[in-house]
Amino acid sequence: MTAEPLERALDRHEHLMEPARFPGSGRLVLRTARESDLPELCRLDEEVFQEVAYPAFLLRQLYDMYAEHLLVLDEGEGHLRGYVLAATTGLSRDSWILGLCVTRDRRRHGLGRELMREILTRLRRDGVEQVRLTVEPANRAAILLYRSLGFRPEQPDDGLRRDYFGPGLDRQILRLELPRDH
Numbered sequence: 001m002t003a004e005p006l007e008r009a010l011d012r013h014e015h016l017m018e019p020a021r022f023p024g025s026g027r028l029v030l031r032t033a034r035e036s037d038l039p040e041l042c043r044l045d046e047e048v049f050q051e052v053a054y055p056a057f058l059l060r061q062l063y064d065m066y067a068e069h070l071l072v073l074d075e076g077e078g079h080l081r082g083y084v085l086a087a088t089t090g091l092s093r094d095s096w097i098l099g100l101c102v103t104r105d106r107r108r109h110g111l112g113r114e115l116m117r118e119i120l121t122r123l124r125r126d127g128v129e130q131v132r133l134t135v136e137p138a139n140r141a142a143i144l145l146y147r148s149l150g151f152r153p154e155q156p157d158d159g160l161r162r163d164y165f166g167p168g169l170d171r172q173i174l175r176l177e178l179p180r181d182h
C-alpha cells in the first residue's frame, strides 16, 4: 500500500501533463513515456525481466506504435522505477498488456496497482472494451494483482496455454471486460 494516498494531481484529459506524484515513495511521478526514456526503459526491462526482456529494437517499435499507452514511474533525473505498456488493435478495440513491472526496491507500495489502474482508465476512455494479458502461471504476485482488478482466466482450461511462448513456456491468459461509458 502507498504510505499516503496518491495525490491526484493528474488531469486525465491532459494525458498526465501534470504528473501524478506518490508522496509515500520519494520523488516519484507517473507519466507518459517520452522518446528520451527509451535507453532507461531498456535498462529497466532488462533489470526486471532479464533473459525474457524485450530486445531494444522491439521496445523502440512498441514505443513508436503505442506511446500514448506507455506509462512510466519516474524517480527523477531519468531514472525509471516501473512501467506499463498496452497495445491496442485498431479494428477490434481489443488491448493487450504487453509489459508491467516495478523495480524490486519499490514493490509492495501500491505502484503496480496504480500503473494498472491508470492504464485501464486510459484504455476505457479511449474506447477499448476488452483487455487481455499473459502471465506465468507461478507468478502469484502478478496474478493476485490482476485478479484484484477484475481480470479472470480466459476459458478454456482456466486460461492455461501450454508452450505459449515456446517449449515449456506455459502462460495463463487473463481477460477483463471494460464497461462502456454511457
Ligand SMILES: CC(C)(COP(=O)(O)OP(=O)(O)OC[C@H]1O[C@@H](n2cnc3c(N)ncnc32)[C@H](O)[C@@H]1OP(=O)(O)O)[C@@H](O)C(=O)NCCC(=O)NCCS
Pocket: 001, 048, 100, 101, 102, 103, 106, 107, 108, 109, 110, 111, 112, 113, 114, 134, 135, 136, 139, 140, 141, 142, 144, 145, 146, 148
Ligand atoms: C507484479 C508487480 C508489477 C506488482 O507490483 P507492486 O508495485 O509490488 O504491486 P502492488 O504493491 O501495487 O500490489 C498490488 C497487489 O498485488 C498483489 N501482490 C503484489 N506483490 C505481491 C507479493 N509479493 N505477494 C503476494 N501478493 C502480491 C497483492 O494482491 C497486492 O495488493 P495488497 O497490497 O492490497 O495485498 C511486481 O511484483 C513486479 O514488477 N514483478 C516482476 C515483473 C512481473 O512479474 N510483471 C508481471 C508480468 S505478467
